[in-house]
Every structure is written in structure tokens, then in C-alpha cells.
Amino acid sequence: xxxxxxxxxxxxxxxxxxxxxxxxxxxxxxxxxxxxxxxxxxxxxxxxxxxxxxxxxxxxxxxxxxxxxxxxxxxxxxxxxxxxxxxxxxxxxxxxxxxxxxxxxxxxxxxxxxxxxxxxxxxxxxxxxxxxxxxxxxxxxxxxxxxxxxxxxxxxxxxxxxxxxxxxxxxxxxxxxxxxxxxxxxxxxxxxxxxxxxxxxxxxxxxxxxxxxxxxxxxxxxxxxxxxxxxxxxxxxxxxxxxxxxxxxxxxxxxxxxxxxxxxxxxxxxxxxxxxxxxxxxxxxxxxxxxxxxxxxxxxxxxxxxxxxxxxxxxxxxxxxxxxxxxxxxxxxxxxxxxxxxxxxxxxx
Amino acid sequence: xxxxxxxxxxxxxxxxxxxxxxxxxxxxxxxxxxxxxxxxxxxxxxxxxxxxxxxxxxxxxxxxxxxxxxxxxxxxxxxxxx
Numbered sequence: 001x002x003x004x005x006x007x008x009x010x011x012x013x014x015x016x017x018x019x020x021x022x023x024x025x026x027x028x029x030x031x032x033x034x035x036x037x038x039x040x041x042x043x044x045x046x047x048x049x050x051x052x053x054x055x056x057x058x059x060x061x062x063x064x065x066x067x068x069x070x071x072x073x074x075x076x077x078x079x080x081x082x083x084x085x086x087x088x089x090x091x092x093x094x095x096x097x098x099x100x101x102x103x104x105x106x107x108x109x110x111x112x113x114x115x116x117x118x119x120x121x122x123x124x125x126x127x128x129x130x131x132x133x134x135x136x137x138x139x140x141x142x143x144x145x146x147x148x149x150x151x152x153x154x155x156x157x158x159x160x161x162x163x164x165x166x167x168x169x170x171x172x173x174x175x176x177x178x179x180x181x182x183x184x185x186x187x188x189x190x191x192x193x194x195x196x197x198x199x200x201x202x203x204x205x206x207x208x209x210x211x212x213x214x215x216x217x218x219x220x221x222x223x224x225x226x227x228x229x230x231x232x233x234x235x236x237x238x239x240x241x242x243x244x245x246x247x248x249x250x251x252x253x254x255x256x257x258x259x260x261x262x263x264x265x266x267x268x269x270x271x272x273x274x275x276x277x278x279x280x281x282x283x284x285x286x287x288x289x290x291x292x293x294x295x296x297x298x299x300x301x302x303x304x305x306x307x308x309x310x311x312x313x314x315x316x317x318x319x320x321x322x323x324x325x326x327x328x329x330x331x332x333x334x335x336x337x338x339x340x341x342x343x344x345x346x347x348x349x
Numbered sequence: 350x351x352x353x354x355x356x357x358x359x360x361x362x363x364x365x366x367x368x369x370x371x372x373x374x375x376x377x378x379x380x381x382x383x384x385x386x387x388x389x390x391x392x393x394x395x396x397x398x399x400x401x402x403x404x405x406x407x408x409x410x411x412x413x414x415x416x417x418x419x420x421x422x423x424x425x426x427x428x429x430x431x
Binding site for chain 2: 228242245
């Protein structure tokens with residue numbers, strides 16, 4: 001069977017020690033049995049390693065930061081589309097999703113570019129700041145949390161929390177504080193990097209288990225693969241992990257995706273407490289950087305996402321391989337100065 | 350004591366718990382104990398099996414089996430582990 005030729009634009013090319021999901025998503029698409037995919041890389045910084053991975057990324061363009069607003073993003077995407085003829089865009093950064101969700105219908109109607117993204121309401125419903133309510137709505141346990149806007153509020157946390165507790169940034173970063181002094185320290189560090197509010201969350205002791213999943217927006221979980229981190233970097237990122245046989249976790253994932261009618265890729269982060277109970281810590285609104293493990297286990301989630309974006313029916317995956325490991329590695333690319341010059345000056349490579 | 354049904358153990362003594370992602374390795378004696386436990390044999394039958402296979406006295410096997418059982422429990426490899 002000959003493969004259909006399509007062009008897919010992908011962001012998140014920062015394949016660094018705290019990697020974005022772009023390169024794993026691209027690897028998955030390059031291995032698609034249905035599509036012959038031309039990849040257009042979308043980058044925010046000129047040193048994103050994926051820009052220079054010519055075997056995976058066919059052409060790259062820099063795009064404006066989310067803080068520039070949706071109008072400048074749309075203008076840039078219109079230009080890129082005019083040159084490349086994009087069929088599907090897969091944004092992979094939390095911080096850019098708001099803009100892409102906002103533009104999704106216009107991208108489709110005016111430029112014929114398809115996406116497979118959650119609605120604005122779905123996107124907002126799983127924010128760390130309102131995750132507790134998300135847990136109530138979707139019948140899944142979530143550690144108690146509250147937002148704070150000033151380090152002066154930390155002193156009064158003892159009325160609602162016991163130490164240790166978790167200090168989290170709005171989008172990224174989390175640290176476990178054993179004392180109020182540590183909490184103030186982490187508050188300052190994280191808020192300086194990611195802004196306010198800061199989320200304070202009850203600490204639950206146990207093992208972290210994560211699920212990469214994809215929903216069709218109609219209440220069906222198209223695929224889900226649970227993983228336990230085997231090696232964690234100092235930034236808390238998985239450097240190695242193994243797929244698990246965990247029916248309870250799959251059942252919870254099906255329930256969350258089903259109840260919320262989630263559309264698109266996502267990552268559910270849980271703590272399995274010592275008593276065997278699952279607590280949802282976060283729901284990330286895009287594929288995780290370890291999504292390629294799902295492909296290795298027999299579920300090509302990015303390929304399924306492209307099919308759904310193109311309006312085609314996707315049958316839910318029924319099984320996956322248990323006991324498959326992913327082990328990340330770092331790799332020094334040698335890049336000609338001319339390539340760096342091109343992306344730095346004309347924003348294309 | 351019953352070993353979790355889904356625990357995988359290879360010929361080389363590599364044990365994988367697919368529910369937790371934990372892996373371990375054990376020697377020939379550990380492999381034999383797990384094999385006997387998987388057959389749902391009683392403690393006395395497991396001891397007898399190890400004594401006959403490894404030419405060792407019963408008191409030593411009984412003590413080592415108790416230690417090994419504690420380890421299996423701690424590593425969540427048995428049903429209804431504590």
C-alpha cells in the first residue's frame with residue numbers, strides 16, 4: 001500500500017535535558033505506516049537541537065513567542081503555509097497551546113490547516129490551579145492544592161497543609177518543601193522563572209506513574225500506555241522508563257478522557273500511594289517527551305492524532321507491549337555556522 | 350504465600366514485575382523457590398523441594414526461606430503483600 005504524502009508542522013524541537021515532545025512526535029510520524037510525512041519544524045530559539053536534525057526535520061521556520069500575540073503567530077503561519085502547504089499542525093508546548101486553540105478554526109477555514117486540540121474549556125479545566133475541581137468532576141483523586149500570589153501567604157499554609165508540601169509553577173517546575181523557609185525559597189525561584197500564581201499542593205508519598213494518552217473528543221480514549229520512570233534527571237525528567245501492566249491506571253485514564261471528552265494528546269501524571277491509591281498530580285495538555293515509548297509498545301499516538309486531525313475515524317488501540325523500556329541519550333551534533341546563521345537571520349533553515 | 354501471577358522470571362533469574370516496573374535478579378536457589386511457590390506448594394513442600402535439589406540441611410533452608418519470603422513481600426512480588 002502506498003503511503004499518503006502529507007506535510008505536518010511540529011513545534012517543541014528543544015530536544016535538550018528537559019526535552020520537548022517535538023522530536024519524539026516526529027520520529028513517530030516518520031515511522032507511520034499510513035503517511036509519508038514531510039516535517040516542518042517550528043522553533044522559538046535558534047539553538048533548539050531539532051532544527052539541525054535533517055534526517056527528521058525537512059525544513060524549519062522560527063515563529064514568534066506566545067507573548068507576541070495570536071495575530072503575529074497567524075501572520076507567520078500564513079507565510080509558512082504559503083510556502084509549504086501545511087496539512088496538520090501539532091503544537092507541543094503548554095505555553096503556546098492557548099494561541100493555537102484560539103486560532104484552530106481560522107487555520108482550518110482560511111488556510112486548510114488541520115489540528116487536533118482540546119477546546120479552550122478543556123484546556124483550562126486541567127490547569128494546575130483548578131486541578132482539584134477537575135478531579136472532583138472526573139472522579140479521580142487529586143491532592144489538595146491552592147494558589148498563592150505572595151510568599152507572605154506561606155506562613156498561614158500551616159492551617160491547611162502539613163509539611164512536606166509541594167511548590168509548583170503555573171506551567172513547569174515543582175519542588176518539595178520540608179519547611180516554610182524552603183517553601184519561601186522555592187516560591188521565589190519558581191515565580192521568578194514562570195510567574196504567578198504559585199500552586200501549593202499536598203504531598204502524597206508513593207511511586208510516580210505516568211500515562212501517555214489520546215482522546216477523540218467524543219469521550220473515547222483512543223490509546224493509553226502507562227510508564228514508570230526508572231531514572232530521573234535532576235530536573236525531575238525521565239531519562240529511562242518502562243511500560244507497565246496496570247489495569248486500574250488504564251481504567252482511570254479511560255474515565256478521565258471519557259468524562260472530559262478530551263481531544264488530542266495528553267499526559268496524566270499520578271502518584272500511586274503506598275496504600276495502592278492513585279492521585280492525579282497533573283494533566284499535561286499535549287504528548288509527553290516520552291511519547292515514543294507508546295510507539296515502541298505498538299500504539300502510534302502521533303499517527304492517530306494526525307488521522308483524527310484530518311477528520312478520519314480512528315479505532316481505539318486495544319493492547320500494548322508491557323515491559324518495554326525507553327532509555328534516552330544525549331548526542332553532540334556538528335552544525336555548520338552557515339546553518340546557524342540562516343535560522344538566526346532569515347528565520348528559516 | 351503466593352507469588353503474583355503476572356511476575357515474569359527468566360532462565361537467568363531475572364525477575365520483572367509488570368505492575369510496578371521493578372526488576373530484580375536472583376540465584377538458582379531463589380529461582381527454584383519461586384518456581385515451587387508458583388505451584389502453590391506449602392512451606393513444608395517448598396523446603397523439602399529445596400533440600401532435595403541443593404543437598405542442604407532443612408534448618409538452613411527454613412531460615413533462608415523466611416528471609417527470602419520477607420524480601421518477596423517487601424518487593425511486592427507476593428499476593429496481599431503488606
